[in-house]
Amino acid sequence: MSEEQQALIRRLRSIEGHVRGVERMVEEGQYCIDIIHQTQAIKRALDKLEHELLSNHLASCVTTAMRSEDVNERERVIGELLEVFDAKNKI
Template identity: 45%
Template sequence: MGYLASMRTEAKSSVLKRLKRIEGQVRGIARMVEDDRYCIDILTQIAAVRAAMRRVEDEVLRDHVGHCVEHAIRSGDAEEQRAKIAELMEVFARAER
């Protein structure tokens, strides 16, 4: 059973841009902790990072469904289709934990 290993170029570029921004936000939070900033301000920034990570997750998921899952559907290979559905179900199950 094959799979497409890479994201589409435009999705990859967008995801990397978002992740670099998030990386900067996390470094900023570390500085806030080092500088003994107010806890609520730190928590607010942590919530912003979590929201940004959810947007990255959504974008990667959208790309996966529109690229890899679509490929499995078009292939007509029932085993590959079942594998892609099982992968998605596992990802959603892990997210619930």
């Protein structure tokens, strides 16, 4: 695996551990608001992971597609970026 992949795996393992921590909080009957704070923190960790994924994607696949002479390919990567952006906005 590349260094980038290993860094992503480390982030994902940490998120997985965070989810298991929330399972324990629920089992122990901890305070709802404290649990919600943790699920919000997990979503922020996923946001940071998506930043890394998108950063790699723009520097590799998008740059290659944009520099090709294949107009369909260029439109495809643009469409995918807009879709990811809309999912944030959940338009």
